[in-house]
Amino acid sequence: MEGVDHLAHERNKSEFDVDAMKIVWAGSPHAFVVSDRISKLVASDPGFRKDNRSTLSRKELFKNTLRKAAYAWKTIIDLHLSEEEAAKLRFYVDEPAFTDVHWGMFIPAIKGQGTEEQQQKWLPLAYKMQIIGCYAQTELGHGSNVQGLETTATFDPQTDEFIIHSPTLTSSKWWPGGLGKVATHAIAYALLIVGGREQGVHGFIVQLRSLEDHSPLPGMTVGDIGMKFGNGAYNAMDNGVLRFDHVRIPRNQMLMRVSQVTCEGKYKQSDVPRQLVYGAMLYVRQTIVADASCALSRAVCIATRYSAVRRQFGSQNGGPETQVIDYKTQQSRLFPLLASAYAFRFVGEWLKWLYADVTQRLQANDFSTLPEAHACTAGLKSLTTTATADGIEECRKLCGGHGYLCSSGLPELFAVYVPACTYEGENTVLLLQVARFLMKTVSQLGSSKKPVGTIAYMTRVEHLMQCRCGVQRGFAELSADLVEAAVAHCQLLVVSKFIEKLQQEIPGKGVKQQLEVLCNIYALFLLHKHQGDFLSTGCITPKHAALANDELRSLYSQVRPNAIALVDAFNYTDHYLGSILGCYDGNVYPKLYEAAWKDPLNESVVPDGYHQYIRPLLKQEIRTARL
Numbered sequence: 230m231e232g233v234d235h236l237a238h239e240r241n242k243s244e245f246d247v248d249a250m251k252i253v254w255a256g257s258p259h260a261f262v263v264s265d266r267i268s269k270l271v272a273s274d275p276g277f278r279k280d281n282r283s284t285l286s287r288k289e290l291f292k293n294t295l296r297k298a299a300y301a302w303k304t305i306i307d308l309h310l311s312e313e314e315a316a317k318l319r320f321y322v323d324e325p326a327f328t329d330v331h332w333g334m335f336i337p338a339i340k341g342q343g344t345e346e347q348q349q350k351w352l353p354l355a356y357k358m359q360i361i362g363c364y365a366q367t368e369l370g371h372g373s374n375v376q377g378l379e380t381t382a383t384f385d386p387q388t389d390e391f392i393i394h395s396p397t398l399t400s401s402k403w404w405p406g407g408l409g410k411v412a413t414h415a416i417a418y419a420l421l422i423v424g425g426r427e428q429g430v431h432g433f434i435v436q437l438r439s440l441e442d443h444s445p446l447p448g449m450t451v452g453d454i455g456m457k458f459g460n461g462a463y464n465a466m467d468n469g470v471l472r473f474d475h476v477r478i479p480r481n482q483m484l485m486r487v488s489q490v491t492c493e494g495k496y497k498q499s500d501v502p503r504q505l506v507y508g509a510m511l512y513v514r515q516t517i518v519a520d521a522s523c524a525l526s527r528a529v530c531i532a533t534r535y536s537a538v539r540r541q542f543g544s545q546n547g548g549p550e551t552q553v554i555d556y557k558t559q560q561s562r563l564f565p566l567l568a569s570a571y572a573f574r575f576v577g578e579w580l581k582w583l584y585a586d587v588t589q590r591l592q593a594n595d596f597s598t599l600p601e602a603h604a605c606t607a608g609l610k611s612l613t614t615t616a617t618a619d620g621i622e623e624c625r626k627l628c629g630g631h632g633y634l635c636s637s638g639l640p641e642l643f644a645v646y647v648p649a650c651t652y653e654g655e656n657t658v659l660l661l662q663v664a665r666f667l668m669k670t671v672s673q674l675g676s677s678k679k680p681v682g683t684i685a686y687m688t689r690v691e692h693l694m695q696c697r698c699g700v701q702r703g704f705a706e707l708s709a710d711l712v713e714a715a716v717a718h719c720q721l722l723v724v725s726k727f728i729e730k731l732q733q734e735i736p737g738k739g740v741k742q743q744l745e746v747l748c749n750i751y752a753l754f755l756l757h758k759h760q761g762d763f764l765s766t767g768c769i770t771p772k773h774a775a776l777a778n779d780e781l782r783s784l785y786s787q788v789r790p791n792a793i794a795l796v797d798a799f800n801y802t803d804h805y806l807g808s809i810l811g812c813y814d815g816n817v818y819p820k821l822y823e824a825a826w827k828d829p830l831n832e833s834v835v836p837d838g839y840h841q842y843i844r845p846l847l848k849q850e851i852r853t854a855r856l
């Protein structure tokens with residue numbers, strides 16, 4: 230029945246203060262208040278409804294996304310929302326759109342690679358959305374290999390301009406979000422050519438479309454690259470294709486914080502590392518780790534609530550069947566994902582601090598922690614997105630057949646989420662960057678340069694020094710193993726940051742104890758999953774492995790009575806979850822049944838096509854009719 234909490238008996242089992250855990254999850258009392266208020270504002274506004282998305286055509290979906298983006302912007306202006314509140318509103322609207330890239334990449338790229346003068350010119354226009362930006366780096370022929378990009382930017386000293394050109398088909402810009410139909414400007418990455426010399430890839434601000442009638446400017450061939458994976462909401466994003474035909478831009482539209490070109494045509498490399506050209510990717514990768522904890526927690530919330538509602542087998546003398554959440558197999562699949570959602574939350578908090586710290590140091594021209602920041606953002610982005618994509622799919626399977634319904638929210642969540650394993654750095658390519666960082670550290674062992682920070686533990690691998698044979702040859706040959714070592718390094722980061730979180734003051738009855746259980750589940754599940762490596766390297770004995778497995782089962786039993794409360798702590802509205810299986814009151818079956826009849830296919834009892842195709846079949850008329 231509506232209004233009845235079918236999960237009340239589960240909530241009454243909780244052994245900790247859920248409201249206090251909500252604040253831990255949000256990050257602070259202030260963050261909780263903002264999140265709670267904005268999520269409810271979005272959920273209560275019919276202008277932000279999303280339950281009809283699966284029935285829309287791509288063009289309807291795209292136009293609806295434009296409407297929502299405009300409506301969101303109007304809401305932000307009318308309610309005088311702060312930047313923090315506006316970001317939360319865009320988050321809870323939960324619609325992949327050009328605004329993600331405008332705010333998440335275009336603006337950070339100008340802030341990180343633009344001069345003060347360029348920031349003062351372009352940021353006010355971008356903040357007021359008087360221009361809409363995209364990040365045009367990837368091309369048809371190159372994505373991972375940034376230095377292989379073919380678009381050219383040739384300086385013309387006669388006119389003090391750059392000529393942006395796509396010399397080959399493979400140099401076509403391909404994938405940039407927002408490029409296809411909406412963006413008026415791009416940060417375009419191109420091979421800089423000055424005085425006939427190539428100077429590497431740099432970023433340029435290029436206007437794409439008229440601000441009067443939105444038509445592409447001369448020399449631009451631009452459009453959408455077509456439908457993407459599944460029928461999910463990511464098809465509301467206009468990932469685009471763009472070819473430049475000798476497009477001229479003023480010299481002052483090259484982002485010049487890292488390098489400069491003078492009006493005389495002199496190329497000047499300032500004393501900052503050229504890698505700052507990659508700065509926007511560093512920023513986005515750290516935000517993607519926080520996004521992973523959100524996406525995984527959504528899927529875990531759905532699967533946990535449904536596992537408590539679903540009963541299958543086990544009825545004694547006509548009594549109720551067993552809740553599937555009580556099966557040890559269900560717990561061994563679900564609870565490590567619940568622990569991972571919390572683990573990624575906390576390592577994401579730490580990574581946000583690390584990024585802020587490296588950004589502050591860069592402003593003082595202190596580049597000492599940039600390599601570590603790159604390795605951490607690259608590695609944790611790779612680890613958390615892979616685990617989250619796999620975790621969402623596991624949550625779908627944990628919900629049985631109903632998990633495959635769009636109304637479960639899981640198929641779309643998966644379809645929208647999985648490209649995170651590829652964009653912002655393909656996950657294996659990023660792990661190779663971590664491996665390179667680790668091997669560089671090994672090569673420096675024994676020197677005066679002692680490993681510090683997240684690699685301080687490596688002083689204990691001095692014995693590896695002997696294997697510094699032909700580092701480059703060895704690296705390529707052993708890259709598959711080194712990628713595994715990179716994952717292990719990042720897992721150490723996740724576990725250690727979870728432990729550091731537990732060393733902080735954590736208010737609320739039973740809250741710290743619950744987090745300790747989740748931290749132990751995360752760590753012991755890793756030990757269990759990789760016990761072959763731990764045993765073969767002598768890190769643990771078979772007895773240790775057995776004890777770890779026993780302890781893991783015991784920890785699952787400790788989580789069980791608190792599972793519903795632990796996902797309630799995410800404080801997601803039913804609107805944001807977008808899932809009948811994960812609805813707060815657990816009243817699943819009536820909602821599933823009611824939702825089925827809303828499908829357009831049920832608008833008529835006799836389906837379109839019956840008279841044309843089915844009736845002739847049934848009446849055996851098909852044999853005579855020509856097919």
Ligand SMILES: CCCCCCC/C=C/C(=O)SCCNC(=O)CCNC(=O)[C@H](O)C(C)(C)COP(=O)(O)OP(=O)(O)OC[C@H]1O[C@@H](n2cnc3c(N)ncnc32)[C@H](O)[C@@H]1OP(=O)(O)O
Nearest residue numbers: 329333366372373374375376504507510511603652653654
């Ligand atoms: C919230 C927003 C929503 C987002 C929605 C999704 C939108 C998606 C957008 C995109 O996908 S944008 C495009 C993303 N593309 C990539 O991520 C490309 C990945 N490739 C690269 O980053 C680089 O090509 C590479 C793989 C790092 C290789 O770089 P390079 O060709 O220069 O060679 P290396 O020799 O490997 O590196 C040289 C040197 O520089 C260091 N380094 C590399 N990257 C960075 C960095 N980002 N920051 C700092 N330092 C970096 C690297 O460690 C090497 O250092 P040394 O070892 O020489 O000390």
Ligand SMILES: Cc1cc2nc3c(=O)[nH]c(=O)nc-3n(C[C@H](O)[C@H](O)[C@H](O)COP(=O)(O)OP(=O)(O)OC[C@H]3O[C@@H](n4cnc5c(N)ncnc54)[C@H](O)[C@@H]3O)c2cc1C
Nearest residue numbers: 364366367371372373404405406648651652653654655657
């Ligand atoms: C949904 C989505 C949105 C995107 N949005 C944007 C955007 O807004 N702006 C933008 O510029 N780009 C965007 N991209 C592009 C994205 O950044 C690239 O697709 C990504 O960087 C991967 O590059 P790639 O496609 O060239 O993959 P490839 O590098 O071609 O990967 C193919 C395979 O080759 C392997 N591989 C590649 N190099 C090596 C190596 N050196 N050693 C071992 N293995 C290797 C990879 O591991 C992978 O298995 C988007 C992509 C997607 C899917």
